[in-house]
Amino acid sequence: xxxxxxxxxxxxxxxxxxxxxxxxxxxxxxxxxxxxxxxxxxxxxxxxxxxxxxxxxxxxxxxxxxxxxxxxxxxxxxxxxxxxxxxxxxxxxxxxxxxxxxxxxxxxxxxxxxxxxxxxxxxxxxxxxxxxxxxxxxxxxxxxxxxxxxxxxxxxxxxxxxxxxxxxxxxxxxxxxxxxxxxxxxxxxxxxxxxxxxxxxxxxxxxxxxxxxxxxxxxxxxxxxxxxxxxxxxxxxxxxxxxxxxxxxxxxxxxxxxxxxxxxxxxxxxxxxxxxxxxxxxxxxxxxxxxxxxxxxxxxxxxxxxxxxxxxxxxxxxxxxxxxxxxxxxxxxxxxxxxxxxxxxxxxxxxxxxxxxxxxxxxxxxxxxxxxxxxxxxxxxxxxxxxxxxxxxxxxxxxxxxxxxxxxxxxxxxxxxxxxxxxxxxxxxxxxxxxxxxxxxxxxxxxxxxxxxxxxxxxxxxxxxxxx
Amino acid sequence: xxxxxxxxxxxxxxxxxxxxxxxxxxxxxxxxxxxxxxxxxxxxxxxxxxxxxxxxxxxxxxxxxxxxxxxxxxxxxxxxxxxxxxxxxxxxxxxxxxxxxxxxxxxxxxxxxxxxxxxxxxxxxxxxxxxxxxxxxxxxxxxxxxxxxxxxxxxxxxxxxxxxxxxxxxxxxxxxxxxxxxxxxxxxxxxxxxxxxxxxxxxxxxxxxxxxxxxxxxxxxxxxxxxxxxxxxxxxxxxxxxxxxxxxxxxxxxxxxxxxxxxxxxxxxxxxxxxxxxxxxxxxxxxxxxxxxxxxxxxxxxxxxxxxxxxxxxxxxxxxxxxxxxxxxxxxxxxxxxxxxxxxxxxxxxxxxxxxxxxxxxxxxxxxxxxxxxxxxxxxxxxxxxxxxxxxxxxxxxxxxxxxxxxxxxxxxxxxxxxxxxxxxxxxxxxxxxxxxxxxxxxxxxxxxxxxxxxxxxxxxxxxxxxx
Numbered sequence: 009x010x011x012x013x014x015x016x017x018x019x020x021x022x023x024x025x026x027x028x029x030x031x032x033x034x035x036x037x038x039x040x041x042x043x044x045x046x047x048x049x050x051x052x053x054x055x056x057x058x059x060x061x062x063x064x065x066x067x068x069x070x071x072x073x074x075x076x077x078x079x080x081x082x083x084x085x086x087x088x089x090x091x092x093x094x095x096x097x098x099x100x101x102x103x104x105x106x107x108x109x110x111x112x113x114x115x116x117x118x119x120x121x122x123x124x125x126x127x128x129x130x131x132x133x134x135x136x137x138x139x140x141x142x143x144x145x146x147x148x149x150x151x152x153x154x155x156x157x158x159x160x161x162x163x164x165x166x167x168x169x170x171x172x173x174x175x176x177x178x179x180x181x182x183x184x185x186x187x188x189x190x191x192x193x194x195x196x197x198x199x200x201x202x203x204x205x206x207x208x209x210x211x212x213x214x215x216x217x218x219x220x221x222x223x224x225x226x227x228x229x230x231x232x233x234x235x236x237x238x239x240x241x242x243x244x245x246x247x248x249x250x251x252x253x254x255x256x257x258x259x260x261x262x263x264x265x266x267x268x269x270x271x272x273x274x275x276x277x278x279x280x281x282x283x284x285x286x287x288x289x290x291x292x293x294x295x296x297x298x299x300x301x302x303x304x305x306x307x308x309x310x311x312x313x314x315x316x317x318x319x320x321x322x323x324x325x326x327x328x329x330x331x332x333x334x335x336x337x338x339x340x341x342x343x344x345x346x347x348x349x350x351x352x353x354x355x356x357x358x359x360x361x362x363x364x365x366x367x368x369x370x371x372x373x374x375x376x377x378x379x380x381x382x383x384x385x386x387x388x389x390x391x392x393x394x395x396x397x398x399x400x401x402x403x404x405x406x407x408x409x410x411x412x413x414x415x416x417x418x419x420x421x422x423x424x425x426x427x428x429x430x431x432x433x434x435x436x437x438x439x440x441x442x443x444x445x446x447x448x449x450x451x452x453x454x455x456x457x458x459x460x461x462x463x464x465x466x467x468x469x470x471x472x473x474x475x476x
Numbered sequence: 477x478x479x480x481x482x483x484x485x486x487x488x489x490x491x492x493x494x495x496x497x498x499x500x501x502x503x504x505x506x507x508x509x510x511x512x513x514x515x516x517x518x519x520x521x522x523x524x525x526x527x528x529x530x531x532x533x534x535x536x537x538x539x540x541x542x543x544x545x546x547x548x549x550x551x552x553x554x555x556x557x558x559x560x561x562x563x564x565x566x567x568x569x570x571x572x573x574x575x576x577x578x579x580x581x582x583x584x585x586x587x588x589x590x591x592x593x594x595x596x597x598x599x600x601x602x603x604x605x606x607x608x609x610x611x612x613x614x615x616x617x618x619x620x621x622x623x624x625x626x627x628x629x630x631x632x633x634x635x636x637x638x639x640x641x642x643x644x645x646x647x648x649x650x651x652x653x654x655x656x657x658x659x660x661x662x663x664x665x666x667x668x669x670x671x672x673x674x675x676x677x678x679x680x681x682x683x684x685x686x687x688x689x690x691x692x693x694x695x696x697x698x699x700x701x702x703x704x705x706x707x708x709x710x711x712x713x714x715x716x717x718x719x720x721x722x723x724x725x726x727x728x729x730x731x732x733x734x735x736x737x738x739x740x741x742x743x744x745x746x747x748x749x750x751x752x753x754x755x756x757x758x759x760x761x762x763x764x765x766x767x768x769x770x771x772x773x774x775x776x777x778x779x780x781x782x783x784x785x786x787x788x789x790x791x792x793x794x795x796x797x798x799x800x801x802x803x804x805x806x807x808x809x810x811x812x813x814x815x816x817x818x819x820x821x822x823x824x825x826x827x828x829x830x831x832x833x834x835x836x837x838x839x840x841x842x843x844x845x846x847x848x849x850x851x852x853x854x855x856x857x858x859x860x861x862x863x864x865x866x867x868x869x870x871x872x873x874x875x876x877x878x879x880x881x882x883x884x885x886x887x888x889x890x891x892x893x894x895x896x897x898x899x900x901x902x903x904x905x906x907x908x909x910x911x912x913x914x915x916x917x918x919x920x921x922x923x924x925x926x927x928x929x930x931x932x933x934x935x936x937x938x939x940x941x942x943x944x
Contacts, residue, residue: 077718080601133548216686218688218908218909220688247771250912254542444718
């Protein structure tokens with residue numbers, strides 16, 4: 009993992025979820041002509057939505073389901089990810105849109121091997137476990153060590169180093185929100201290693217568990233030893249804490265195997281060329297890779313699919329907006345926005361051509377609106393556009409909407425992520441439970457209809473979305 | 477598994493959940509003196525509840541948690557079950573109640589070995605699996621066969637035998653309620669074998685899944701070959717059905733190991749001897765065994781614990797009712813009410829001494845009231861008693877409340893099971909998710925308080941609970 013990836017992980021963690029704020033900008037003073045122009049799109053947006061809801065959307069959903077069922081989990085660097093990218097390229101061409109290109113990306117390829125955790129004392133118990141990528145392996149005989157349980161980094165800091173030295177540390181952290189709590193996943197290993205621990209465990213970062221383990225990325229600091237690190241279920245984390253509080257001596261045996269190298273992957277770029285300004289882009293995006301568990305249907309199969317669908321269906325409906333609608337299927341988001349970082353690097357001299365950048369990576373449940381990052385004027389225009397989609401008209405202003413697109417928003421490009429009724433998102437996130445069962449057909453179709461129609465309006469508007 | 481166990485399983489399935497009906501008997505005409513007598517218990521029931529809620533209940537909860545955390549799953553026939561029985565005996569004596577006996581029971585001892593299911597075609601996928609007890613093993617090299625997927629027994633019946641012969645059958649049954657749906661778990665193997673299948677799978681019997689497998693008992697008919705049988709997750713069941721509907725040839729490789737013998741276990745009997753009629757019994761009960769997954773905290777650790785607690789706490793509070801309050805910790809409920817059947821057999825000549833029999837085996841969530849089986853007069857008295865516990869005063873009349881106690885209710889003994897807010901019960905049932913996390917301290921304490929107080933009143937009343 010290069011420094012680039014590490015920085016990206018930290019950006020995801022600290023910004024995507026923590027820094028957003030929810031302030032509706034009600035002080036807009038848009039030009040009347042622009043307001044009228046936006047309102048004039050009502051017929052076309054209604055038609056797009058109607059056509060998609062009628063039949064085209066359910067066909068897309070079937071393609072989505074076939075894709076997910078065929079490839080399942082699509083981890084960064086794997087052959088199945090590349091096969092799934094080829095599938096989407098063929099699907100695009102098969103749909104009649106031929107403007108598909110790919111850009112090569114070198115991506116992390118961390119492969120989980122056998123992982124087991126056993127409690128040997130005070131009594132024997134198998135403990136479900138999932139390694140956090142890219143954890144190192146344990147020695148082949150495993151690590152057998154005493155466990156200490158803390159709730160917070162602060163609690164660990166308060167301990168003497170000799171009390172931690174040679175032990176396994178479990179962070180039984182309290183879940184408040186993903187944004188706040190995920191720092192335990194990201195930093196557990198290095199925080200524990202700094203105190204001399206030989207391995208670290210966290211309670212899975214989720215608000216609800218049916219003995220479910222949740223993986224995700226973590227980050228090794230360079231100035232401390234790298235130690236194996238994994239998540240256990242909420243239930244076992246509570247159990248181990250109770251045993252610890254009762255003064256039991258807890259001895260665990262941890263075995264983890266993994267390999268790590270880099271592989272070639274690709275960002276996939278699908279263009280519906282603009283009728284007037286083909287060199288100006290409205291980007292709609294989602295990531296095609298997933299973690300190596302479940303089917304990657306929610307994270308981010310659904311977001312990838314509705315973004316892919318936007319230019320494809322506009323082309324099918326013979327709706328060609330002024331600017332290019334570009335769908336990007338990012339590769340290797342999960343190990344740290346790797347595909348997006350490569351796109352930014354390759355296109356760094358043409359960022360002014362990106363008029364607006366959109367991302368769906370927080371579920372395709374019932375659509376609610378958009379979480380927008382950009383200037384006050386940008387927010388005002390998007391707010392006006394959202395009036396076309398009532399009741400899907402919620403607007404949340406955020407410094408950092410989305411995950412991949414944060415890299416672009418931070419460069420001053422306005423953008424938005426899909427707001428949807430995703431209050432149960434973190435039940436499934438990065439777990440075996442991220443399957444097609446999460447993806448309700450009506451919700452996905454409604455998201456796809458909104459996504460295509462809103463991207464059409466932004467791409468066709470007489471004015472660019474203003475920057476800061 | 478003997479015929480006795482088979483009959484018991486069928487009783488559980490068809491009666492416990494299917495046959496109950498919810499009719500409040502409002503046509504009571506109790507003697508005024510009895511109504512007044514019942515009302516006079518308000519002070520004592522208030523005191524019992526207050527004392528338990530104040531501190532005694534949380535101490536009990538801590539004992540419960542320590543018990544569950546120490547022993548975890550306690551399958552029929554296992555050493556850990558016997559150790560856990562010894563623990564409860566010692567806990568009873570330690571609490572100052574010495575009247576503890578055990579009665580030997582020969583119980584099934586089915587031990588799950590390694591179980592794996594892999595999809596080999598149309599592409600490779602590991603499929604989570606849990607064998608249904610007491611499934612036979614596959615040959616050691618496993619069973620590799622094509623899959624057919626049906627939704628109902630009727631759909632299987634409609635197929636030609638040659639289309640099923642040599643294949644694995646998956647029942648992707650629709651979940652309506654446990655009572656209706658569990659017949660797929662119980663009968664899948666023999667229904668499939670009757671058509672020539674070599675193994676059967678069911679979708680786990682649950683209304684909600686996070687890729688969770690649920691085990692449970694099943695029944696082999698004597699007139700068809702015994703075939704291996706297991707449950708998969710709701711998510712994989714849906715996936716396999718989608719692949720099947722899309723005309724994919726699905727080939728599975730199933731490996732299952734298990735052993736089966738019988739062992740000695742014990743019903744545990746704890747008496748608070750009655751002050752006036754020590755030979756008359758009000759029984760409170762729950763089962764101490766569990767399935768071999770999770771911690772068996774909900775099914776039935778909680779029910780066992782609050783039943784154990786009733787005579788213990790009444791003794792501690794120096795409340796000795798007229799009749800004996802007998803707690804029974806049934807053994808081997810899960811393989812088919814084995815402990816309860818043995819108790820019935822041993823005590824068949826003294827059933828007239830059982831005044832009332834209570835059971836908690838459907839969760840110890842927020843208490844609601846009682847599900848009562850018995851004569852109209854019995855129901856009327858219980859309804860009157862429940863008025864002491866408002867708002868825990870719901871009454872549901874049922875032909876077959878409970879599971880173990882059905883054997884006694886069927887002999888004409890009046891009884892009741894604990895009604896509680898258990899609408900999420902089947903998310904956890906027979907799965908790894910049945911842990912102490914399900915057992916909220918306030919709910920368990922409130923159940924325990926209600927259970928002890930209501931059993932006290934019934935045991936102390938001037939009149940016996942009338943039979944049919």
